[in-house]
Amino acid sequence: MHTVCxxxxxxxxxxCVLPLALLLTGLVASTALHAQDRxxxxxxxxxxxxxxxxxxxxxxxxxxxxxxxxxxTDRTGGFVFDGVPAGDYLLAASLLGFSMHxxxxxxxxxxxxxxxxxxxxxxxxxxxxxxxxxxxATELVTPASEIERRVAQDLARSLRSHAGVTAVRRGSxxxxxxxxxxxxxxxxxxxxxxRTFAAGPARMDSALSxxxxxxxxxxxxxxxxxxxxxxxxxxxAIQAETFKPAFGAGDLRLGGRAGYNYGSNGGANDGFAxxxxxxxxxxxxxxxxxxxxxxxxxxxGDTVQGDYExxxxxxxxxxxxxxxxxxxxxxxxxxxxxIDYPGRLLDATFFETQSHAVEFSHTPTADxxxxxxxxxxxxxxxxxxxxxxKPTALRNHQRTPPFPIRVDLPTSADTVGGRFHAAxxxxxxxxxxxxxxxxxxxxxxxxxxxxxxxxxxxxxxxVWPDTTLTNAGGYAQVLVDRGRSSIGATVRVDREQAQVGxxxxxxxxxxxxxxxxxxxxxxxxxxxxxxxxxxxAGAVHGTTHGHGTTHGHGTTHGxxxxxxxxxxxxxxxxxxxHGAAMLVPGDRFAQTNTNVSAAANASLRLTDNWLIxxxxxxxxxxxxxxxxxxxxxxxxxxxxxxxxxxxxxLVPEKSLELNAGTTLRAAQATVTLDVFLRNVDDYITVARDxxxxxxxxxxxxxxxxxxxxxxxxxxGFDLTATSAAGPWIDLRGGWSYVRAEDLxxxxxxxxxxxxxxxxxxxVHNPARTRWLEVLVTSTAAxxxxxxxxxxxxxxxxxxxxxxxxxxxxxxLTVRAGVQNLSDEYYVNHLNxxxxxxxxxxxELGRSAYIGAEVDF
Numbered sequence: 047m048h049t050v051c052x053x054x055x056x057x058x059x060x061x062c063v064l065p066l067a068l069l070l071t072g073l074v075a076s077t078a079l080h081a082q083d084r085x086x087x088x089x090x091x092x093x094x095x096x097x098x099x100x101x102x103x104x105x106x107x108x109x110x111x112x113x114x115x116x117x118x119t120d121r122t123g124g125f126v127f128d129g130v131p132a133g134d135y136l137l138a139a140s141l142l143g144f145s146m147h148x149x150x151x152x153x154x155x156x157x158x159x160x161x162x163x164x165x166x167x168x169x170x171x172x173x174x175x176x177x178x179x180x181x182x183a184t185e186l187v188t189p190a191s192e193i194e195r196r197v198a199q200d201l202a203r204s205l206r207s208h209a210g211v212t213a214v215r216r217g218s219x220x221x222x223x224x225x226x227x228x229x230x231x232x233x234x235x236x237x238x239x240x241r242t243f244a245a246g247p248a249r250m251d252s253a254l255s256x257x258x259x260x261x262x263x264x265x266x267x268x269x270x271x272x273x274x275x276x277x278x279x280x281x282x283a284i285q286a287e288t289f290k291p292a293f294g295a296g297d298l299r300l301g302g303r304a305g306y307n308y309g310s311n312g313g314a315n316d317g318f319a320x321x322x323x324x325x326x327x328x329x330x331x332x333x334x335x336x337x338x339x340x341x342x343x344x345x346x347g348d349t350v351q352g353d354y355e356x357x358x359x360x361x362x363x364x365x366x367x368x369x370x371x372x373x374x375x376x377x378x379x380x381x382x383x384x385i386d387y388p389g390r391l392l393d394a395t396f397f398e399t400q401s402h403a404v405e406f407s408h409t410p411t412a413d414x415x416x417x418x419x420x421x422x423x424x425x426x427x428x429x430x431x432x433x434x435x436k437p438t439a440l441r442n443h444q445r446t447p448p449f450p451i452r453v454d455l456p457t458s459a460d461t462v463g464g465r466f467h468a469a470x471x472x473x474x475x476x477x478x479x480x481x482x483x484x485x486x487x488x489x490x491x492x493x494x495x496x497x498x499x500x501x502x503x504x505x506x507x508x509v510w511p512d513t514t515l516t517n518a519g520g521y522a523q524v525l526v527d528r529g530r531s532s533i534g535a536t537v538r539v540d541r542e543q544a545q546v547g548x549x550x551x552x553x554x555x556x557x558x559x560x561x562x563x564x565x566x567x568x569x570x571x572x573x574x575x576x577x578x579x580x581x582x583a584g585a586v587h588g589t590t591h592g593h594g595t596t597h598g599h600g601t602t603h604g605x606x607x608x609x610x611x612x613x614x615x616x617x618x619x620x621x622x623x624h625g626a627a628m629l630v631p632g633d634r635f636a637q638t639n640t641n642v643s644a645a646a647n648a649s650l651r652l653t654d655n656w657l658i659x660x661x662x663x664x665x666x667x668x669x670x671x672x673x674x675x676x677x678x679x680x681x682x683x684x685x686x687x688x689x690x691x692x693x694x695x696l697v698p699e700k701s702l703e704l705n706a707g708t709t710l711r712a713a714q715a716t717v718t719l720d721v722f723l724r725n726v727d728d729y730i731t732v733a734r735d736x737x738x739x740x741x742x743x744x745x746x747x748x749x750x751x752x753x754x755x756x757x758x759x760x761x762g763f764d765l766t767a768t769s770a771a772g773p774w775i776d777l778r779g780g781w782s783y784v785r786a787e788d789l790x791x792x793x794x795x796x797x798x799x800x801x802x803x804x805x806x807x808x809v810h811n812p813a814r815t816r817w818l819e820v821l822v823t824s825t826a827a828x829x830x831x832x833x834x835x836x837x838x839x840x841x842x843x844x845x846x847x848x849x850x851x852x853x854x855x856x857x858l859t860v861r862a863g864v865q866n867l868s869d870e871y872y873v874n875h876l877n878x879x880x881x882x883x884x885x886x887x888x889e890l891g892r893s894a895y896i897g898a899e900v901d902f
Contacts, residue, residue, distance in 0.1 A: 085153045087127040089160035091119050091139055094295030095326055097369060098123030098411060099164060102141040109134045115654060122411070128529065129654060139164060144292050166294040166324060194260075194861070194899070199314055199337055201259045201286070202252055207821070209764040209780040210269050210720075212799050215877045215887050216389035218312060218339050218352035220255040220382075224876055225269055225282040226722065227760055227784045227798045230682050231670045232699070234273065234280030238288055238376060239465065240403050241277050241484045245427035246394075246457040247509050247672050249682040250387055254286060256380045256399040256427070258335035258358035260305075260318040263289040269764070270703050270722065271665030272645045274538040275467070277482055278519045279641075279667040281701045281726075288376070290362050291322040291329050298325040305899030307861070311890050312342030312352050316897075331362045341386070344888035345871030351386035351435070374405040386435070389878030389887045391680065391687055392453060395430040416476075417469040424462050431455040437882050438744065439497065446743045450497040457490035457510065474527050481520035488513045488671050489547075492679075494742075507741075509679050511632060512547025513671040530651040538643040542668045545636045546675050546694070548629035553677045556738060557635065558695050635675070635694035641666035655712060659720075661705035669696040673730055673752045678741040681750070683797055684732055686836050687881035688746040691738055696754055700727040715769035722762060729758035731788065731796065732835060750835075755790030778806040788832060796835050799875055800828035800842070815853040822846050828875045838879075840886065843872035857901040865893045 091102045104125045106114040114135060119125045130153050137160065139147045144164035151158055198204040202213040202221040213221035214229065225233055235242055235253030242253045266285040268276075273283035291301070300323040307316040315338040322331040337356040341349050357380065364374040378401045385394040403423035409416065433439050433453040441450045467480025490510040495502045519540035526533050549557075645663030652658060672682060676692035684690075707720035731753060738749040762784035769777045781803045786795035802825045810817035824844040831837040849863040869892040877887045 084129045084131055085155050086157045087130050087135075087137070087151065087153060087160070088157060089125055089162060091123045091125070091141075091162045091164060093144070093164055093293065094166070095293075095369075099141055099144075102139050102144075102164065105138045105140075106130070107136045107138070109136065126529070141292075166292045166299065198259050199309070199316060199339065200255075201257055201262065201265075202254050204259065205265075205267065207804065208267065209766050209782040209802075209804075210762075210784075211267055212802075212874065212876060215874060215889065216250060217354070217385055217387040217887075218342065219337070219354050219356065219385070220251040222249060222252040223254060223284060224797075224799065225267065225284075226724075226762060226764075226782075227786050227795065228282050229797070229876075231279070231673075232281045232667060234277050234283040236276055236283070236285045237401070238286070238403060239276075239405075239421055240401070240423040240425065241461060241463055241482075242401075242425050243427075243459055243461060243486060243488075245397055245399070245429040245459050246431065246455075247488075247490050247676075247679060247682075248387075248390055248392065248431060248455075250385070250390060250394050250429070250431070251397060254284065256358075256378075256397070256401075257286050257288065258318070258333070258337075258356075258360070258380075260320070260335050261288045261333050261358065261360050263287050269720070270661065270705055270724075271643065271663035271701055272536075272647060272661060274536045274643055274645055274663075274665065275478060275480060275521055275523055277465075277484075278517050278538070278540040278542070278643075279665065279698075281665050281667055281699070281703075288360055288362070288378075289320065289322070289331055289333065290364065290374075290376075291324045291331055293326060293329055293364075293366060294324045295326055298323050298328070301902065303899060303901045305859075305897060307895060307897030309339075309865075309893050309895040311865075311893030312339045314339040314893075314895075327366045329362075329364045331360075333360045334358065342893075343891050345866065345869050345891040346888075347891070348888070350888060351388045354385040355383040357381045370409050370411065372405075372407045372409075374407075375403070376405075377402045388880050391436065391438075391881050392431040392433050392455060393435060395432045396428075398428045400424075400426045414470050414472055415468065416471045417467075419468075420464070420466045422464040425460070427459045429457045429459075431457070441498075449499075451744075452495045452497045453492065454495075455490060455492045455509065458488070460487045461485070476525040476527070478523040478525075479521075481518070483518040484516075486515045486517075488515075504741075508547075508549060508629070508677060510671050511549050511553075511675050511677070513675060514545045515542065515668070515671065516545075517542045517668070531649065533646070533648040535646040536644065540641045540643070540666070542639045542641070543636070544638075544668070544671075544674060544694075546632040546671075549632040549635070549675065550677055551628045551630050552741075553675070553691070554630050554632070556691060557675075557693060632675075637674070637694060639668055639698055641668070641698055655710065657709040659705070659707040659709075661707075662703070663705075664700065664702050667699045667701070669698065669730060669752075676752065678738075678745075678749065681732060681752075684750070684835055685838075685879045685886075686746065686750075688748055688750055689738075689740050689742070690732060690750045690752060691735070693752045693754075696730060696752060697728050699730055701725070702727075714771070715767065717765070717767045719765045720763065722760070724760035726758045726760070727756065728754045729788075730754055731758075731790065733790075734834075753790075755788065757789050758786060758795050759789065760784060760786040760795075773812045774809060776806075776808040776810070778804075778808070780804040785830070791832070791834050793832055793834060794830035796832035796837050797876055798828075798830065799825075800840070801826040817849075817851055819849040820846065821849070825872075825875075838886075840873055840875040843870055844868075845870050845872065859899045859901075861895075861897045861899075863895055865895070866891055868892075 091099045093099055100119050100123060102119040105116045106127055108114055115127050117125050132154050134152050136150055139162050141164060144166060147162050147164055200219045200221050202223045205211045205223055206213055210226050212224050214224055215221050222229060237257055244253055245251050264287045268283045271281055273280045276283050302321040304319040318335040320333045335358040339352060339354050342352045344350055360378040362376040364372060366372055380399040382397040387393050403421060405421040408418045438451045442448055461484055463484030465482035467478055470477040488510040489512050491506040492509050493506055494504040517540055519538055521536055521538040523536040643665045647661040649659045673696055674692045674694045676690050678689035678691060680687055681690040701724060703722055703724040705720060705722045709718045732750040733753045734748055735751040740749055765781040767779045771777055783801045784798050786798045788795045805822045806819060808819045825842055827842040828840045831839050846867040847865050848867055851861040853859045873886040873888050879886055
C-alpha cells in the first residue's frame with residue numbers, strides 16, 4: 047500500500063503540507079492567468095404561457111460535450127454562470143414534465159443572455175442519490191433510464207444499480223430497500239410527500255412495494271439524516287413522486303404511452319398504459335400496470351417459488367386557480383394476489399392498498415413569501431397471510447404436531463396524515479417553516495387450527511396488538527446560496543405517542559423482566575443462561591409464581607393454560623379450551639417521546655470543476671410496533687424463524703452522522719466521493735433470552751428479545767466515476783463499502799452488505815435513440831457476520847447484464863437484454879433465509895427479456 051504523505055511527526059506533516067501548498071498555488075495562479083478570457087452566461091426559463099419555471103436544471107457543455115458547469119433556476123426562473131471561459135458551448139435546460147431544450151452559444155469577455163421557453167414533454171424519469179439535504183442536492187441529480195431499460199418488475203430492485211443502496215429479497219417482488227446498512231423502519235419512505243409504511247409485520251412488502259415502476263416520475267434517495275423536512279425518524283430516506291404532466295398553453299393536449307415487457311426466467315409479464323392531458327388550467331393522468339410472474343430458476347437450475355400477481359392503478363387531477371395557485375387530487379389502488387415468499391414461514395394471500403391525497407399550493411411571484419403548500423392524505427393497507435403451500439400444511443408424523451396446520455394472519459396498516467410548509471426568500475437566504483403529522487394504526491392477529499378437524503388451537507393471537515403510533519413534528523430550515531458556496535441547517539422537533547390495545551398475559555408478565563434489563567433505558571445486560579438466578583431457572587423448568595404455577599408437564603393454573611401437546615408450546619396462555627388468547631389491557635405499555643433532530647450541510651466550489659461538501663446530522667427514530675410489542679413472532683431483520691418478544695420500554699434510536707464529499711470534473715470525466723461516519727446510540731437489536739418459553743413447538747427452542755445497546759458504529763464510502771469517451775461511448779464505475787460494529791456483542795453488526803463494485807459501458811448514438819449497455823457487478827464475500835445472532839457468511843459473485851434499445855421516429859421504443867448472462871448462482875447477503883431449507887433465497891439465473899413501448 048502506497049501513501050501520498052509519509053514520514054514521522056513534524057517531517058511527515060511537512061511532506062504533506064508542501065505538495066498541497068504547491069497544488070493550491072498552482073490553482074490560484076491558473077485562475078488568475080485565465081480570468082481575462084472569461085465571461086458570463088445569464089438567462090431565464092419560462093413555460094409556454096410565459097410563467098417562470100423555478101427548479102429547471104441548466105447544464106453547460108463544450109462543443110465536444112464535456113461538462114463545463116451546471117445550475118438550477120431560481121424562483122424567477124433565472125440562472126447565472128460566472129467565469130465561463132471564452133468558446134463555443136451547448137446549453138441544455140430540462141425540467142420534469144417538459145421537453146429538453148438545447149441551443150448553441152458562443153461566449154467572450156462580456157455577458158450572454160438567453161431566454162428559454164420549455165414545451166410540455168412526454169413521460170420522463172430521473173433518480174437522484176445524494177448524501178446532502180434534498181434542497182442542496184442539485185449537483186448530484188442524474189438522469190435515470192435503468193428502470194425502463196432493465197424492465198424492472200420491482201421498484202426497490204432498480205435501486206441496486208446505485209452505490210450504497212441495495213434491496214432485500216424475500217420473494218420475486220416487493221423487495222425491501224437498504225441504504226448503507228440501514229433498512230426497514232430506519233429508512234423513511236414517502237410517496238408524493240405522504241408517509242407510507244409496510245402493510246404487514248412479516249415485512250413481506252416494503253413501503254415502496256405498492257408503487258408501479260412505470261408510475262414513477264422521480265425517485266430521490268438521501269443517504270443520511272438530512273431529509274428532516276420530509277418527515278420524522280429518517281436516518282435515511284426515499285421519496286417517490288408519481289407522474290404528473292406539466293401544464294400546457296391554451297387548449298387541452300392529450301398524450302400517453304403503452305407498453306409490454308416479457309422476461310423468460312419466471313415468465314414475467316409486464317403490461318402498462320398511461321393516458322394524460324393538460325391545458326393552461328387543468329391537467330390529469332390515469333395509469334395502469336399489470337405484472338404477473340411465476341417460479342424462477344437460480345444459477346444452479348434449482349426452482350425458487352416466485353408466483354405473483356399485481357394490479358396497479360393511479361390517477362391524478364390538478365387545476366390551476368389563477369397563475370399562482372394549484373389544487374391537486376391524486377389517488378391509487380393496488381391489488382396483489384397469491385405471492386410466494388420462500389423467505390418467510392407464510393405466503394401472501396393478498397395485499398390491498400388504497401391511497402388518497404389532496405394538495406393546495408400557492409407560489410406568489412413577487413413577494414418574500416415564495417411558497418405555501420398544504421397536503422392531507424390517507425393510506426389504507428390490508429393484507430392476509432397463509433401457509434397453503436408450505437410444509438406445515440401437510441401431515442408429518444415426524445413433527446410435533448403431526449397433523450396439517452392452517453394459519454391465517456390478517457393485518458391492516460392505516461395511515462392518516464397531513465403536512466404544511468411556507469417558504470420565504472430574501473436575497474441569497476431561503477427559509478422554510480413547516481409541520482407534519484400522521485397517525486398509524488396497525489392491527490394483526492394470528493389464528494392456527496387443525497386442517498383436518500377444524501379445531502382452533504390459537505385464536506386471534508395478537509401480533510400487532512391494535513397499536514396506534516401518533517407523531518406530530520415541526521421544523522425550521524435556512525439555506526444560504528452565495529453562488530459558489532451554499533450552507534443549510536434544519537432543526538426538527540417531534541412528539542410521538544405509542545398506544546397498544548389488549549395484550550396476552552404472557553406478554554404482560556414478560557415484556558419488561560426484572561433480570562438483565564435496566565428499566566429506564568432497556569439496555570440488555572444478561573444474554574446467556576449463566577445469568578439466571580435459581581428462582582429464574584425454576585421458572586423455566588418448573589414453577590412460576592405470580593400469575594400461576596407451571597409444572598414440567600405443561601399445565602399453568604391461574605390466568606391461562608400452557609400445554610406441551612398439540613400446537614401449544616410451553617408459554618402459550620389460552621382459556622376456554624378453544625385456543626383463545628388470554629388478553630389483558632395494555633394501557634401501562636403506552637409511551638410518549640419528544641425527539642430533537644438537526645442537520646447542517648455546506649458545499650463550496652473551489653474551482654469551476656471542483657466541489658467539496660460537508661454534512662453533519664442527528665436524526666431520532668422511535669421503535670416500531672413490532673420492536674415494542676412483538677409477542678413471540680419472527681423478527682423483520684434477523685434471518686431466523688425463531689420467536690421474538692418485544693420491549694415496550696425501548697427508547698428511540700439516535701443517529702449522529704458525519705459526511706465529507708467531493709465532486710471533481712476533468713475534461714469529460716466526473717468523480718464523486720462521499721465518506722461517512724455514523725454512530726447510533728441506543729441501537730435496537732436482539733439477544734437470546736433463555737428465560738422465555740416458545741409459543742409454538744415448530745419454532746426453534748431458543749427465543750430472542752428486542753434489546754438496546756449503547757451504540758452501533760458505521761463507517762464507509764461511496765465512489766462513482768463517469769466519463770464520456772467521445773459522443774458515442776459513456777463509461778461508469780461505482781464502488782461502495784460499509785463497515786459496522788456491534789459494541790454490545792463485540793462483533794460485526796447484523797445485516798451489513800459487503801464491498802460492491804459496478805462497471806458499465808454504454809454505447810449510443812449522439813441522440814441516444816440507440817444504445818447498448820454492458821453492466822458488470824462484482825460483490826465481495828461477506829465474512830464479517832453477527833454469529834451470536836445466527837447470521838451466516840456469503841460468498842462473492844460477479845454478474846454480467848446486457849441491455850439494448852432502439853427508439854423509432856414514430857415514438858416506438860424496442861428493448862431487449864439478458865440479465866445474469868453467465869447464469870451465475872448468487873445470493874445477496876441481505877436476502878432472507880428459507881426457514882424450511884435453511885438456505886438464503888437465491889437471485890435469478892440467466893433471464894432474457896424483450897419489451898416494446900409506444901408514446902403518443
